[in-house]
Amino acid sequence: MAQVEKRGGLLRKSSASKKPLKEKVVLMYDEIFMTEDPSKCSPRFWEELFLMKVNLEYLEGKLESLDGEELMQMKDNVNCLFQHCIQALGEEHPIRVVNALQTLCALIRGVHQKNKSTSGFDIINMLMGFDKAELCMKNLMESLDSLLCAEGSESLKSLCLKLLLCLVTVTDNISQNTILEYVMINSIFEAILQILSHPPSRREHGYDAVVLLALLVNYRKYESVNPYIVKLSIVDDEATLNGMGLVITQALSEYNRQYKDKEEEHQSGFFSALTNMVGSMFIADAPEKISVQTNEAILLALYEAVHLNRNFITVLAQSHPEMGLVTTPVRPTPPTPVTPLGTTPPSSDVISSVELSLDADVQTSNLLIAFLKYSSIVMQDTKDEHRLHSGKLCLIILTCIAEPMRHRKKAADKNIPCRPLVCAVLDLMVEFIVTHMMKEFPMDLYVRCVQVVHKLLCYQKKCRVRLHYTWRELWSALINLLKFLMSNETVLLAKHNIFALALMIVNLFNMFITYGDTFLPTPSSYDELYYEIIRMHQSFDNLYSMVLRLSTNAGQWKEAAGKVTHALVNIRAIINHFNPKIESYAAVNHISQLSEEQVLEVVRANYDTLTLKLQDGLDQYERYSEQHKEAAFFKELVRSISTNVRRNLAFHTLSQEALLKEFSTIS
Numbered sequence: 001m002a003q004v005e006k007r008g009g010l011l012r013k014s015s016a017s018k019k020p021l022k023e024k025v026v027l028m029y030d031e032i033f034m035t036e037d038p039s040k041c042s043p044r045f046w047e048e049l050f051l052m053k054v055n056l057e058y059l060e061g062k063l064e065s066l067d068g069e070e071l072m073q074m075k076d077n078v079n080c081l082f083q084h085c086i087q088a089l090g091e092e093h094p095i096r097v098v099n100a101l102q103t104l105c106a107l108i109r110g111v112h113q114k115n116k117s118t119s120g121f122d123i124i125n126m127l128m129g130f131d132k133a134e135l136c137m138k139n140l141m142e143s144l145d146s147l148l149c150a151e152g153s154e155s156l157k158s159l160c161l162k163l164l165l166c167l168v169t170v171t172d173n174i175s176q177n178t179i180l181e182y183v184m185i186n187s188i189f190e191a192i193l194q195i196l197s198h199p200p201s202r203r204e205h206g207y208d209a210v211v212l213l214a215l216l217v218n219y220r221k222y223e224s225v226n227p228y229i230v231k232l233s234i235v236d237d238e239a240t241l242n243g244m245g246l247v248i249t250q251a252l253s254e255y256n257r258q259y260k261d262k263e264e265e266h267q268s269g270f271f272s273a274l275t276n277m278v279g280s281m282f283i284a285d286a287p288e289k290i291s292v293q294t295n296e297a298i299l300l301a302l303y304e305a306v307h308l309n310r311n312f313i314t315v316l317a318q319s320h321p322e323m324g325l326v327t328t329p330v331r332p333t334p335p336t337p338v339t340p341l342g343t344t345p346p347s348s349d350v351i352s353s354v355e356l357s358l359d360a361d362v363q364t365s366n367l368l369i370a371f372l373k374y375s376s377i378v379m380q381d382t383k384d385e386h387r388l389h390s391g392k393l394c395l396i397i398l399t400c401i402a403e404p405m406r407h408r409k410k411a412a413d414k415n416i417p418c419r420p421l422v423c424a425v426l427d428l429m430v431e432f433i434v435t436h437m438m439k440e441f442p443m444d445l446y447v448r449c450v451q452v453v454h455k456l457l458c459y460q461k462k463c464r465v466r467l468h469y470t471w472r473e474l475w476s477a478l479i480n481l482l483k484f485l486m487s488n489e490t491v492l493l494a495k496h497n498i499f500a501l502a503l504m505i506v507n508l509f510n511m512f513i514t515y516g517d518t519f520l521p522t523p524s525s526y527d528e529l530y531y532e533i534i535r536m537h538q539s540f541d542n543l544y545s546m547v548l549r550l551s552t553n554a555g556q557w558k559e560a561a562g563k564v565t566h567a568l569v570n571i572r573a574i575i576n577h578f579n580p581k582i583e584s585y586a587a588v589n590h591i592s593q594l595s596e597e598q599v600l601e602v603v604r605a606n607y608d609t610l611t612l613k614l615q616d617g618l619d620q621y622e623r624y625s626e627q628h629k630e631a632a633f634f635k636e637l638v639r640s641i642s643t644n645v646r647r648n649l650a651f652h653t654l655s656q657e658a659l660l661k662e663f664s665t666i667s
Helices: 022-030 044-047 058-066 068-073 075-086 096-116 118-129 132-149 154-169 180-185 189-197 200-216 227-233 238-266 270-275 297-308 312-317 369-377 387-403 420-433 443-463 471-487 489-493 498-519 523-535 537-551 556-566 569-588 596-605 631-652 657-662
Strands: 004-007 010-013 356-357 419-420
Touching: 022 044, 022 058, 022 075, 044 075, 044 297, 058 096, 068 075, 068 096, 068 420, 075 096, 075 118, 075 132, 075 489, 096 118, 096 154, 118 132, 132 154, 132 180, 132 297, 154 180, 154 200, 154 631, 180 523, 189 227, 200 227, 200 238, 200 297, 200 631, 227 270, 227 297, 238 297, 238 312, 238 369, 297 312, 297 356, 297 369, 312 369, 312 631, 356 631, 387 420, 387 443, 419 420, 420 443, 420 471, 443 471, 443 498, 471 498, 471 523, 471 537, 489 498, 489 657, 498 523, 498 556, 498 569, 523 537, 523 569, 523 596, 537 556, 537 569, 569 596
Parallel strands: none
Antiparallel strands: 004 010, 356 419
């Protein structure tokens, strides 16, 4: 007996048969793409169609092969197919539901692909007809909502989410996807939350649910009231927020694990620093580039949660045992938490009071740690434009986290050897500062980095939280950055206003000088600040000479340089006050080079005679505002994410075999 091969909807006998035989479902598709109603000759046509295994490739290809005029001639049949798909979603037999969902995916993608240049309203008319669109979409969204919330098949839920992602991402610019107006009116927000709050559903579908929510939040977010934004901003259910946090944590941790594996192929043990939260947490520059695909979709979800929902900040520091990560090529899914959700009390002051044990045998993980590790990797190589944008998004998220309004009253101190998470954030900022002084200077990222440090200091000052941190590393990094700006003045000024960044750095030192006694851990830390300024006085003298030169000329930098000149007043007062006294001490005691302790002795003995000017506004900053400053960035980011999600759906996630195995029998 001749064997039968299947190719593109055709059945071909491998023997002498000359004419290929078409699958029955393909013949039925061909009938739909005629001008006549296929059910006229076959009353059971639609009922039989949804028992046939969908041929996605043929159906999409058929839609794409037709020109606009041909497609309009069969609009009634396409409308009829769309409506019967929606009706089939209410069927008891799961195979009909599966086939209806698959067919809807193919229809939506095929029509959008064919009508890229036309308006959204034409596509709505082509799929369902203007007069029936509102009712069709209402029924579709209600059916999807019911399937997602039911206790039925996980495969059906997965396919529902795929269909919704397909619907959202058919256009690169989701705000031009007019069909989403109906998704706004007929909200599936509660269904998404139910998936995230229910561990079994979250493990299976959490990733898709979080990405879907992040995309829906970005639909016309600046032009109209988006109900998904409003609803996300007021979620306060702990299980739901923790569920979202777990999904994001797992996805970021999976990226970190993949990087670690690739890195170990190059150099064993290089990534080991990342396994410790405290200490050398951040990796140094790799000797050669190690490429792992970044995950902007999950970063966008984290950003929206942190930016919109003030309750989510407590989720950042929810600690649970280090997750055993499994590679998932299609969709990362979070593992089952060992501790039931909600049993770990949320931190009251997330990044200043959350503390982790230094015991190397106790590995813990939380969202903020995973995010900081991810950021550390991404920020290594900002020469690549894609990673530059990813690094920018990381810094924007840190900016939102760092704003004092998002901290709460400090929790009681615990007498255990530990290090607050804010130290890890500062570590990351210091790491970035010292590793990106290069010709292609990432000015925007440096500004954001210094702003994060400033906001953290403002919070420490406001709440009088004394932070045990190696502040000298930060001071040294900032001074080296000033030296870099000065030594590359000509090259950098051709592209950037370096004085704006220099002013921010100088004002950080002014924050320490003016308010350091309220948040530095000990009086000796304040002494060390003065020691560092005096030790590096030549750098501040050189900066003053540069800005004085430019502020006294009538050039374009006159005003910007003048602000730095004024900001240096207290730093110069410290240098001019203590240097003569240090020189006098050395001369009297016949010492050619003083030790640090001897210099500190002089400093402590002469504080009383030092006069400083009160500088206003050092602890003030401009609040983060997405719409006014970052709208263009997020529009491009969402466009890129939409394209990637659509591409992944097209190649990996709509195969039927796994689905049909689950529904191999019809009752």
